[in-house]
Amino acid sequence: MQGLLKLLLQNGGIISFILMEALCFFIIIHFNTKQAAVWDNTFGILAGNALEQRRKMTRFTHLPEVVDSLMAENAALKSELISRQMVRVHLLDTAYQVRYDSVKGTIRTAQYTVxxxxxxxxxxxxxxxxxxxxxxxxxxxxxxxxxxxxxxxxxxxxxxxxxxxxxxxxxxxxxxxxxxxxxxxxxxxxxxxxxxxxxxxxxxxxxxxxxxxxxxxxxxxxxxxxxxxxxxxxxxxxxxxxxxxxxxxxxxxxxxxxxxxxxxxxxxxxxxxxxxxxxxxx
Amino acid sequence: MSNLLTANLWRFLGILAAQVLIFKQASEAIGPYFNIFLYPLLLLLLPMVIPTALAVLIGFALGIVVDFFYATPGVHAGASVFSAFCRPLLLAAFEPKGGYSGKDPITSPHHLGWQNFLLIAGVFFFLHLFWYFAMTEFTLVYFGSILLRTVASLLISVLLLVIYMGLFRTKT
Known part of the structure; x- marks a missing residue:
């Protein structure tokens, strides 16, 4: 405690300077419209940049999972597409080809897994x-x-x-x-x-x-x-x-x-x- | 001691009144670049030996009062806190060989000689004004404009400072 007091006395100048300057900043930002606008803008840019950087980094580290999930989704879509092509019903004449939508109506089960x-x-x-x-x-x-x-x-x-x-x-x-x-x-x-x-x-x-x-x-x-x-x-x-x-x-x-x-x-x-x-x- | 206190008190009232009643209007009349600021002299003329923390607090109080009249809360206070903090560093930097002489010395031509006084006062006012204009813009984007206004205001303020010190020949 005594050491802390001594430290305060020895460095009272810089500590009081920092405290009072911080107080002045606070007052300036809160009671002056122009400085408040500048501050909001600067802070917005800084915060926005930081968030953007963070998003980029996390997105980069998640790339493998993204690729995997896209591949899985592609596979699912492909197997649906293939099954859809298989259900082509020929009615009497080749001029009449009816496509059954196997995705909506479950006429047949899937033909292929992908x-x-x-x-x-x-x-x-x-x-x-x-x-x-x-x-x-x-x-x-x-x-x-x-x-x-x-x-x-x-x-x-x-x-x-x-x-x-x-x-x-x-x-x-x-x-x-x-x-x-x-x-x-x-x-x-x-x-x-x-x-x-x-x-x-x-x-x-x-x-x-x-x-x-x-x-x-x-x-x-x-x-x-x-x-x-x-x-x-x-x-x-x-x-x-x-x-x-x-x-x-x-x-x-x-x-x-x-x-x-x-x-x-x-x-x-x-x-x-x-x-x-x-x-x-x- | 009471002599010193009364001297400072009268100086405070006088310069403060002159600043907010005369120099403020005069500055507005001569355009945006030349701002007359005499009140930082009050901080400069504080006794050399007072603790920095006390000087900083006095600076804050002085600045807030000026801000009250200028309707710019915190701007003058910030500049005054900054210059009050820089004052002992400045005095140490320009300290003559063998230290400052005299009993209860203050930063005046009487104790330092005109040359040293003008050097210290010039740097002191420059720091104060620069901080003030930086706080006014609140961004360093307009650094050129800030510097220009600082130098212009420094010239006219120091001119006034010389007149003041010549007239009153302050010793305490």
Whole structure:
């Protein structure tokens, strides 16, 4: 106590200066309209800046969660969209196509579930390329599920671990994707070389494909949902003596550039497979 | 001691009356840049030996009274508190070799000589006026304008100060 008193006496000047100056500030701000306006403005700018900085920082630290939640939302929307495309009812004549809105009216249950994944390993320059994903059995990934990105197809899941899975890239010699060009079914495969170009076979020569035509997934194999964009026609070749075109397709999703992808798992695959097993023995 | 008190008291009343009755109107007449302030002299002429805390309190009281007449609550008080706080630092900075001489010395030409007195008074008034105009604008955005008004007011105030000190030859 004595020490404190001594301190006060020794530094009485500066302490009283600070106290009185603070009192003067208070009086100035409270009883002068002009200074009060200046103070409010300055304080507002300072406080606003501080809050803005804080918001930026917290937003930055929350980016991973934001990305995850957006991916999950995208997956949910995508699975709704895919299911919606599946319920297209043909009535008697092909001229009448009625689209059922599967989102509103629950005509059928969902066809596919969509699982958002990150690509953690990828290659494009090998003969057979693979894509590694950061989701596995624990997240519902199953073999033979398709892998798509927001702008095209990426591959087919082959091996599934508990937390990771390996997918054959579309740049794998064994991958065959059933694709549709102008209503005709063809088979898409990669013949090596340019990693953004695949070859579409089995398109009969009686149709006339044009450069720039869109290639979509057929949905027949249940690996990929129907009507997903694959790419566009960039080259048309009709080998001599063949009845089928060999068409060059530029992929809409460059296989090396996909970071965030979706594993698409068909919910009807087991029932379709059990049906197909019956015919394989006949 | 009572002599010193009465001297200061009369000076307070006289200069304060002159400030708020004459110089205020005169300043308003000659435009926004030249403000005549003689009242900081009251703080400068306080005895050198009084504690800083007391000087600061006296400064606050003086400033508030001036503010009362100028209708600017707190502005003159803030400036007076600031200059009262700076006064001992200033006196220490300009202290002659061997210290200040005389019994109960005050900051007047009688004790310091005109040259030293004008130096100290010049810096003292500059600090006071600068703080006053800064408090008036309440932002350093108009720093140029604040400085200009400070220098202009300093010139005219010091002129008046010299006249006053020449006339009254204050010793206590």
């Amino acid at each position: 699982i958002p994944c990150d690509v953690i390993g990828n290659s494009v320059h090998l003969e057979n390329n693979w894509v590694m994903l950061n989701k596995g059995k624990a997240d519902g990934v199953e073999p033979h599920s398709g892998v798509i990105s927001k702008s095209g197809i990426v591959g087919v899941v082959r091996h599934v671990g508990n937390d990771f899975s390996l997918a054959m890239s579309v740049l794998h010699q064994q991958v065959r994707v059933s694709a549709i060009l102008r209503g005709h079914l063809g088979s898409l495969l990669w013949t090596g070389g340019d990693p953004t170009v695949m070859q579409l076979n089995d398109i009969p020569k009686d149709i006339e494909p044009q450069l720039g035509d869109t290639i979509l997934t057929s949905g027949y194999s249940l690996m990929f949902p129907k009507n997903q964009l694959i790419g566009t026609v960039v080259g048309i070749d009709l080998p001599k003596g063949s009845n089928f075109y060999a068409i060059k397709v530029k992929l809409s999703q460059s296989p090396g550039a996909s970071d965030q992808v979706y594993v698409v798992r068909s919910l009807l695959k087991s029932s379709v497979d059990s049906l197909q097993q019956k015919i394989s023995h006949e």
